[in-house]
Amino acid sequence: MDTNQDLPAIDSHRALQIWITEVEVPNLLLGDLLSQNLKMLLLPERAHGNFFEECCYIILHVPQSPKANRGGSSDLHYWIGKEASVETQGAAVTCVQRLQEVLGDQTVLHRESQGHESDCFHSYFHPGVIYRKGGPASALKHVETNVYNVQRLLHIRGRKHVSATEVTLSWNSFNKGDIFLLDLGKVMIQWNGPKTSISEKSRALALTCSLKDRERGGHAQIGVVDDENKAMDLVHIMEVVLGCRSGSLSAAVPSDSVSQQQKANVRLYHVFEKGTDLVVQELATRPLTQDLLQEEGCYLLDQGGFKIYMWQGRKSSPQDKKAALSRAVVRSWGPSREGFIQAKGYPSYTNVEVVSDGAESTAFQQLFQTWSKEPDGKKHRGGHKRMQAKLDVSKLHTQPELAAQLRMVDDGSGHVEVWCIQDLQRQPVDPKHHGQLCSGNCYLALYTYKKLGHVRYILYLWQGHQATIEDTKALNCNAEEMDLMYHGALVQAHVTMGREPPHFLAIFQGQLVVFQGSADNRGKRPPISSTRLFHMQGADSHDTRTLEVPARASSLMSSDIFFLVTTDVCYLWFGKGCNGDQREMARMVVTAFAGNNTETVLEGREPPHFWEALGGRAPYPSNKRLPEEVSSTQPRLFECSSPSGCLVLTEVVFFDQEDLNKYDVMLLDTCQEIFLWLGEEAGERKKEAVAWGQEYLRTHPAERSLDTPIILVKQGHEPATFTGWFVTWDPYKWMNNQSYEEVVEGSLGPASAISEITAEVHNFQLIRGPGDNKAGPSTLLAFKSSQESPENDLELGLGVDDKNPSKSPSNPCSSSAANGSLPRERLMHQAVEDLPQGVDPARKEFYLSDSDFQDIFGKSKEEFYSMAKWKQQQEKKKLGFF
Numbered sequence: 001m002d003t004n005q006d007l008p009a010i011d012s013h014r015a016l017q018i019w020i021t022e023v024e025v026p027n028l029l030l031g032d033l034l035s036q037n038l039k040m041l042l043l044p045e046r047a048h049g050n051f052f053e054e055c056c057y058i059i060l061h062v063p064q065s066p067k068a069n070r071g072g073s074s075d076l077h078y079w080i081g082k083e084a085s086v087e088t089q090g091a092a093v094t095c096v097q098r099l100q101e102v103l104g105d106q107t108v109l110h111r112e113s114q115g116h117e118s119d120c121f122h123s124y125f126h127p128g129v130i131y132r133k134g135g136p137a138s139a140l141k142h143v144e145t146n147v148y149n150v151q152r153l154l155h156i157r158g159r160k161h162v163s164a165t166e167v168t169l170s171w172n173s174f175n176k177g178d179i180f181l182l183d184l185g186k187v188m189i190q191w192n193g194p195k196t197s198i199s200e201k202s203r204a205l206a207l208t209c210s211l212k213d214r215e216r217g218g219h220a221q222i223g224v225v226d227d228e229n230k231a232m233d234l235v236h237i238m239e240v241v242l243g244c245r246s247g248s249l250s251a252a253v254p255s256d257s258v259s260q261q262q263k264a265n266v267r268l269y270h271v272f273e274k275g276t277d278l279v280v281q282e283l284a285t286r287p288l289t290q291d292l293l294q295e296e297g298c299y300l301l302d303q304g305g306f307k308i309y310m311w312q313g314r315k316s317s318p319q320d321k322k323a324a325l326s327r328a329v330v331r332s333w334g335p336s337r338e339g340f341i342q343a344k345g346y347p348s349y350t351n352v353e354v355v356s357d358g359a360e361s362t363a364f365q366q367l368f369q370t371w372s373k374e375p376d377g378k379k380h381r382g383g384h385k386r387m388q389a390k391l392d393v394s395k396l397h398t399q400p401e402l403a404a405q406l407r408m409v410d411d412g413s414g415h416v417e418v419w420c421i422q423d424l425q426r427q428p429v430d431p432k433h434h435g436q437l438c439s440g441n442c443y444l445a446l447y448t449y450k451k452l453g454h455v456r457y458i459l460y461l462w463q464g465h466q467a468t469i470e471d472t473k474a475l476n477c478n479a480e481e482m483d484l485m486y487h488g489a490l491v492q493a494h495v496t497m498g499r500e501p502p503h504f505l506a507i508f509q510g511q512l513v514v515f516q517g518s519a520d521n522r523g524k525r526p527p528i529s530s531t532r533l534f535h536m537q538g539a540d541s542h543d544t545r546t547l548e549v550p551a552r553a554s555s556l557m558s559s560d561i562f563f564l565v566t567t568d569v570c571y572l573w574f575g576k577g578c579n580g581d582q583r584e585m586a587r588m589v590v591t592a593f594a595g596n597n598t599e600t601v602l603e604g605r606e607p608p609h610f611w612e613a614l615g616g617r618a619p620y621p622s623n624k625r626l627p628e629e630v631s632s633t634q635p636r637l638f639e640c641s642s643p644s645g646c647l648v649l650t651e652v653v654f655f656d657q658e659d660l661n662k663y664d665v666m667l668l669d670t671c672q673e674i675f676l677w678l679g680e681e682a683g684e685r686k687k688e689a690v691a692w693g694q695e696y697l698r699t700h701p702a703e704r705s706l707d708t709p710i711i712l713v714k715q716g717h718e719p720a721t722f723t724g725w726f727v728t729w730d731p732y733k734w735m736n737n738q739s740y741e742e743v744v745e746g747s748l749g750p751a752s753a754i755s756e757i758t759a760e761v762h763n764f765q766l767i768r769g770p771g772d773n774k775a776g777p778s779t780l781l782a783f784k785s786s787q788e789s790p791e792n793d794l795e796l797g798l799g800v801d802d803k804n805p806s807k808s809p810s811n812p813c814s815s816s817a818a819n820g821s822l823p824r825e826r827l828m829h830q831a832v833e834d835l836p837q838g839v840d841p842a843r844k845e846f847y848l849s850d851s852d853f854q855d856i857f858g859k860s861k862e863e864f865y866s867m868a869k870w871k872q873q874q875e876k877k878k879l880g881f882f
Helices: 032-036 086-103 198-216 232-242 316-330 340-344 400-406 470-485 500-507 582-593 608-613 683-698 742-747 752-763 839-847 848-856 860-866 869-879
Strands: 016-022 038-042 051-052 056-061 074-080 107-112 129-132 152-157 163-167 180-181 187-192 221-225 266-274 277-285 299-302 305-311 351-356 415-422 424-429 435-440 442-451 454-463 489-496 514-515 532-537 545-548 559-567 569-574 597-602 634-642 648-652 665-669 674-676 710-714 778-784 794-797
Touching: 016 086, 016 742, 051 839, 056 086, 074 086, 074 435, 086 107, 152 778, 180 198, 180 232, 187 198, 187 232, 198 221, 198 742, 221 232, 299 340, 442 500, 454 470, 454 500, 470 489, 532 582, 559 582, 569 582, 569 608, 634 683, 665 683, 674 683, 683 710, 839 848, 839 869, 848 860, 848 869, 860 869
Parallel strands: 051 129, 074 107, 129 163, 187 221, 305 351, 435 514, 454 489, 514 545, 569 597, 674 710
Antiparallel strands: 016 038, 016 056, 056 074, 107 351, 152 163, 152 180, 180 187, 266 277, 266 299, 299 305, 415 424, 415 442, 442 454, 489 710, 532 545, 532 559, 559 569, 634 648, 634 665, 665 674, 778 794
16 A cells, blocks of 8 residues: 555445555665555455464454444554564554544544454454464465464463464473463364363364364364373374473463453543643543543543543544544654653553544443433533333333333233341232332342243342341342242342332332331331321333432422321322323322322422421422433443452453353443343352442442342343343254363264374374484474375474383383384384383384384385385284284
């Protein structure tokens, strides 16, 4: 690409396009970059996911689905290999800036460094990325299928986002905490470190299988070493290639993942020019509000040094926008001005994201307390008006996205059972008192409904604000007991008083009334023996709740309805701002105070004894209550783990059902609720799920409410309120989901595969380089099977380390005899029990010296092992070596 010419064509119908950047003239001076010819070479899809360390790449992602998870903005990344030259990096920046100008402000720009990429970047590549050695010449060869002359060792890391790095072919590259793939063309051996989790093993195996299919056309054998003592044949092959292992392996490398606590530290800076100086002025820390961002300016948001965001106002100058990236990063070219990352002492690989006003990523939006936009795309600084959608029950089962948005699986007409936690046990509540809860108690409410002919359950765990710690613990214990009774089929929704989701309100048909105090020993709410005031909010069965408030005039609000209950009468007080739907709901709710005469009172026409019951008149809010502010950000999906005791979340951007793995605990944040999806094989991590959800809320940069509902969802029992957030959902997906063990068992095909591979290894010919008395990756053997066609030849690097003998007779490293120095009389016509220790009886001839072998067989070892197997066996029988 010449900077004075057009950019390469962009295909808007392709979700992912990747270019490699190339400087046409080598050894350029940095100052001449803008005047040189730069190239952006489009890579074919088969090369996607392979990144060469000496290169820089440009990646463009254009959402194709109208239901895309991030609102339709495109993402433009430039990726820097760890061995990329300064010239190559400068060329990439020039190219990406030109491309961004063409794409416009609706594009989010990301700066990525090898090994430290953003979650957004990793989300494009399933099942992982591969870092390969080499530069543009190697990269432009692309990835060819059915190529077997491969000899490499890949270091595989990562839980949700997997990466494989090409490392030195040596046991020194191994450690106990990671996974390594010895790729030998037709043989691929995955070695799992003893400290790796089954989730890591499963994802690494998915990458291995993907390599087999993409690069070998499916014609390779995969072996997995989980326990070396149970996979001696595979270990034998590894030692042939890598040499004998001396000493113990390195310890597990600590994870460099960033905890949620670190991500919670956010600081916002205003960045502007003052004369010839660049001013970076700190404005605010957590929690941030959207109105801090003015459309005339540029702002820098530092998220704990983990990530740097540059925000550009729509009215900021073109010069400011162009300089946004260089202000954040170390300026290795252009004017010698220090960038923010360098000034703060952050690592040079710190991730940078440049966002434009109106096209912010969801990750950026969620760093603020609320984020809202008007339909025309302009910011609504005063908050987002909540639109009350009318519930169409008939569509909830057929349109899960509607169920998710309304937070309703149905209209609440299913079967309801309620228990009150008392004396650490659950006490059934009489159905006529359902919906009458007390703030000093905890309750279990089991809702049973049918979906497509199948019985489904939701167990609500409701916690009053005045409930004791003991009751809260008992609530969770009783919920687990019930879950066992229902064989794990219960969806568990943790609900806090005052933050009940719409469906919880609907199962009580809008007649939820919360009394102050504690229930009696039968779970019944306390009798009304004195004046009490109740505040009703809502206008429909799925948004109405009534809470007891202090019985004084200052508690009233003109926008709502209140019940003033005395020993003689119940006043139904209608504020001036309430509507007909609210009044209709109030006439249903008032039945909870049965036994009292009801008297309707309009605001401004109250009788004297109404004010006397409240202790006299007092000022109260008379203006219309503002609608509840609801964030307009898109849902986000994370994988949960705690490798060092602190919560670590890995985001999956553009998520779908395929991102839910049976070994995972996943967190789906819909802003109004937190779902925790529990894979059926997640094991002990399931017990930590609720605590992880609470920690996520507690450490959220936007200081989320700790009363946000937390809902536990089991694999195979997902409600529509969960599945509706996914673009597509297959309810039968889990029925044929293989376990890791089943995949491993089937990965090698026939049971004889290992023995066949081992037999081939036994027939390999060792060729030493001059003066090389220690085998390793540099020594090669070409083995051609008479049963394979020429295109299926297998080239392996074999090694023997004569300094590390082993007692295993099948191990080629087992004796100094491996040097080929045993006399012929100790090998010819000898029974197995009479052979020297360490000699493999299946290949006795191998231990002859080169001169003895030539004298006896009349040919060299290389020529002998090039023959068909049956001819080798025939000669060995004739000469006494069989």
